[in-house]
Amino acid sequence: xxxxxxxxxxxxxxxxxxxxxxxxxxxxxxxxxxxxxxxxxxxxxxxxxxxxxxxxxxxxxxxxxxxxxxxxxxxxxxxxxxxxxxxxxxxxxxxxxxxxxxxxxxxxxxxxxxxxxxxxxxxxxxxxxxxxxxxxxxxxxxxxxxxxxxxxxxxxxxxxxxxxxxxxxxxxxxxxxxxxxxxxxxxxxxxxxxxxxxxxxxxxxxxxxxxxxxxxxxxxxxxxxxxxxxxxxxxxxxxxxxxxxxxxxxxxxxxxxxxxxxxxxxxxxxxxxxxxxxxxxxxxxxxxxxxxxxxxxxxxxxxxxxxxxxxxxxxxxxxxxxxxxxxxxxxxxxxxxxxxxxxxxxxxxxxxxxxxxxxxxxxxxxxxxxxxxxxxxxxxxxxxxxxxxxxxxxxxxxxxxxxxxxxxxxxxxxxxxxxxxxxxxxxxxxxxxxxxxxxxxxxxxxxxxxxxxxxxxxxxxxxxxxxxxxxxxxxxxxxxxxxxxxxxxxxxxxxxxxxxxxxxxxxxxxxxxxxxxxxxxxxxxxxxxxxxxxxxxxxxxxxxxxxxxxxxxxxxxxxxxxxxx
RNA sequence: UGCCGGAUGGUGUAAUGGUAGCACAACAGACUCUGAAUCUGUUUGUCCUGGUUCAAGUCCAGGUCCGGCAACCA
Numbered sequence: 001x002x003x004x005x006x007x008x009x010x011x012x013x014x015x016x017x018x019x020x021x022x023x024x025x026x027x028x029x030x031x032x033x034x035x036x037x038x039x040x041x042x043x044x045x046x047x048x049x050x051x052x053x054x055x056x057x058x059x060x061x062x063x064x065x066x067x068x069x070x071x072x073x074x075x076x077x078x079x080x081x082x083x084x085x086x087x088x089x090x091x092x093x094x095x096x097x098x099x100x101x102x103x104x105x106x107x108x109x110x111x112x113x114x115x116x117x118x119x120x121x122x123x124x125x126x127x128x129x130x131x132x133x134x135x136x137x138x139x140x141x142x143x144x145x146x147x148x149x150x151x152x153x154x155x156x157x158x159x160x161x162x163x164x165x166x167x168x169x170x171x172x173x174x175x176x177x178x179x180x181x182x183x184x185x186x187x188x189x190x191x192x193x194x195x196x197x198x199x200x201x202x203x204x205x206x207x208x209x210x211x212x213x214x215x216x217x218x219x220x221x222x223x224x225x226x227x228x229x230x231x232x233x234x235x236x237x238x239x240x241x242x243x244x245x246x247x248x249x250x251x252x253x254x255x256x257x258x259x260x261x262x263x264x265x266x267x268x269x270x271x272x273x274x275x276x277x278x279x280x281x282x283x284x285x286x287x288x289x290x291x292x293x294x295x296x297x298x299x300x301x302x303x304x305x306x307x308x309x310x311x312x313x314x315x316x317x318x319x320x321x322x323x324x325x326x327x328x329x330x331x332x333x334x335x336x337x338x339x340x341x342x343x344x345x346x347x348x349x350x351x352x353x354x355x356x357x358x359x360x361x362x363x364x365x366x367x368x369x370x371x372x373x374x375x376x377x378x379x380x381x382x383x384x385x386x387x388x389x390x391x392x393x394x395x396x397x398x399x400x401x402x403x404x405x406x407x408x409x410x411x412x413x414x415x416x417x418x419x420x421x422x423x424x425x426x427x428x429x430x431x432x433x434x435x436x437x438x439x440x441x442x443x444x445x446x447x448x449x450x451x452x453x454x455x456x457x458x459x460x461x462x463x464x465x466x467x468x469x470x471x472x473x474x475x476x477x478x479x480x481x482x483x484x485x486x487x488x489x490x491x492x493x494x495x496x497x498x499x500x501x502x503x504x505x506x507x508x509x510x511x512x513x514x515x516x517x518x519x520x521x522x523x524x525x526x527x528x529x530x531x532x533x534x535x536x537x538x539x540x541x542x543x544x545x546x547x548x549x550x551x552x553x554x555x556x557x558x559x560x561x562x563x564x565x
Numbered sequence: 566u567g568c569c570g571g572a573u574g575g576u577g578u579a580a581u582g583g584u585a586g587c588a589c590a591a592c593a594g595a596c597u598c599u600g601a602a603u604c605u606g607u608u609u610g611u612c613c614u615g616g617u618u619c620a621a622g623u624c625c626a627g628g629u630c631c632g633g634c635a636a637c638c639a
Contacts, residue, residue, distance in 0.1 A: 336601090529601070
């Protein structure tokens, strides 16, 4: 790895192993990794960490990273997942060229390897029922006992395995086991099952097979066939490593990849397990796998996260063997950082309060210049219509303001962004509720453009839209999925769904400037002083965009208020 | 009671026997036609007890605590 790449990416214990192997020419200088998802769910931000690790390491070393579907269990897998995974990895910005593979591509070879193991006397067909199997295995602190079928003659094993393959038996009737050591302190070495009977149609091989290899048997073979150099996986596979190595040694393969384990990503205030995500989707707690509240890649995409932000996040969380929780604030920081540079600014009023500028001529409209992105002068300027009746955000007015409130209050002058200084002199309230429903204001015509010729200053600048010209649109305001920071610290008697945030999505109607009528699905905006919004690609229609709030802007005033209360 | 890992501020991570650093968060302040961004500053840390060493977050010994492992899932 070059020094430059190091400083960009940082290093970690896995990259150090890879670098050392490069220096010692361990794999004749090549690096080949793989991202091996099982197509039984959608990818989430935790997968993104693994993707960035595997593809990143390969890219830095001028090697390659394979996209390989680990599709050895047809009963949970589906092409919908295959397609979504491919799409998500590509969207994140990675390229695997021709190297898209499937474990199922190797079923024939795996079968032959299993036969080889049987012939070596290292595998046998076991007739124990699943219950007996479990009983014989023992518990971590006590050794298991050997199956009565353990010493079945090789010929009989061969015959039985052949008949398993031919479909002569029911699911669960027989299983092929590796013959290792029932007394091993490592449970995975106690004659693990390596092939089971499953009369299920596979999304690729259809009904060709009714026996399928187990993960431990399949995965190392897949890696070996693809000549993977570094097989990177998560910590829970650490105890599987002896089995990974045992199988490849017994198979006497040429290529024996090195398995390296790292800690999976945990994020506060969300769920990160496929099982829980599936439950939320299937039982319609959310609208789908791409619900913007979910930490799935497709959900984040629909929320308005960018690939750049997600990759930067993955870079910042680092890679270790320490089981940790990353604060969701870091993810939010990363997307703000990216969107601040690239999102066009517009004005949008989320909770409209009508104001009338009494000394502004009725029927007059001025087109005022507004900057599209102060971080990027090349983004240019646009025209925003100004007229006598406007909307401002309710938050920006207080009848009886506390000390540090410097927005609109009775008698206090504020600036309307890109427009004029105004002053409020009359409040109109709903007779029944007492709620403020309209403000009567006056403007200073000499302050056009936001500066007073006499040099007087105003402390506050607020955003607005012209009532006559604005668009009335839907916006979805998203908040964290869970009310609980860490799911591993909750009451064990409770279900994680008890901690679903009832306010994780609030749909509102808001008023936005008319330029947004021309927007297209998938565009990012900053509603000034409010947050970043994304034009929903699913529900937006030409002329009537729907906005998803990606993340709010940081809000110093909210903090001051919080402290005061 | 078995095996495999792990432990550095609130959070994440660096330091590979030689000044405990960075980022997020928090808190101050500066600036500001976004209470944003930007800039400046501040607070907070090596699990414990011994040992080796001129020098230990790092090496050694013993402990403590935490995570993972007992699908014919991956």
